[in-house]
């Protein structure tokens with residue numbers, strides 16, 4: 171099992187281009203099933219979650235090739251509608267396959283999905299929504315056996331604006347005759363990107379980015395070439411790295427509006443942040459203000475995916491702050507390791523109380539999930555002495571070689587086997 175060796179403290183300097191969003195690309199890959207002919211996804215990121223989704227699609231018989239950074243998906247070679255457990259248990263996003271598979275092939279058998287260990291992560295909203303659109307779903311031996319022959323349009327209200335369920339139901343509805351109306355949906359930028367992808371293929375999706383989405387059924391969707399949006403969580407990770415470590419960096423190829431909630435908190439905490447077109451520049455000076463408290467929420471509120479990385483920033487920031495997690499019930503896993511490095515964090519229910527300390531000290535820590543892993547890398551860079559981060563396969567799920575990303579901003583991290 172690989173680990174990272176980090177010698178700190180280090181500051182960040184330089185400029186870097188942000189890559190493509192994992193969370194936008196995954197549903198788009200699943201949605202490529204919907205096209206009647208070839209789909210090309212440009213600028214495909216090299217994350218292990220993406221590789222896993224491609225393996226699942228290949229398992230259906232689809233022919234998929236990668237040339238340079240582009241992925242060519244030939245959707246007409248299907249010979250199976252079963253997604254096996256050995257793949258689905260590795261990625262939670264395998265659940266989005268149900269929608270496009272039912273829409274296109276009228277059947278889907280998938281093993282229960284896995285994913286990051288950050289809470290119970292039920293799939294009831296996905297299943298209730300698909301059933302409300304007429305799908306039949308039986309659960310047997312850890313598999314969901316689904317049929318879509320009698321699916322019909324409908325109007326439904328999600329009990330929580332789940333990102334994955336919104337994406338799943340949007341894709342499930344694209345061929346249903348009439349207009350399907352989904353209320354209380356997620357408004358994340360990745361939802362808008364998926365709607366744009368479907369619409370460019372010839373679909374009729376209106377309202378993505380608002381609380382209600384209208385999907386009018388079309389007969390077929392054509393193959394297209396599509397470039398998903400830049401990764402707002404990688405962008406946020408780099409902004410927080412600079413805020414924590416000190417220095418000055420410029421991020422290119424990002425959408426500043428997608429990080430507005432974080433940028434507001436960084437400015438409130440005394441960082442200098444400037445945005446222009448697709449560029450964000452951040453400078454973190456020694457003159458800090460008290461670190462702002464945050465409460466995670468659905469977009470456009472502060473993203474849960476940046477919560478543990480923000481905790482690293484708060485750990486060595488000025489003053490006391492509170493971090494409240496409202497999306498996942500088990501997302502403070504990083505606190506134990508930060509405390510082992512000298513941080514002062516206590517938790518009570520869904521709130522963490524962080525008292526900033528002057529220094530962290532290097533030690534051996536374990537990446538418990540993807541974003542906590544990225545947070546621990548930054549903590550290691552901040553700490554004095556040597557830090558080893560274990561279980562880094564979690565980090566590879568959502569960062570394209572984080573050591574290469576950090577090398578671009580003058581930071582050294584060694585991957586060791």
Ligand code: UD1
Pocket residue numbers: 192193194196262263289290291292293294295296297330331332333334335356360474475497498499
């Ligand atoms: C997506 C993101 C993930 C991010 C999360 C919240 C992808 C691949 N992943 O995950 O990085 O952290 O949004 O922004 O895009 N829930 C239920 N029942 C369901 C579905 C969800 O109770 O059927 C609950 C979840 O347990 C969680 C909350 O709803 O507490 C949010 O989950 P959801 O928005 O579905 O997250 P994901 O789509 O899994």
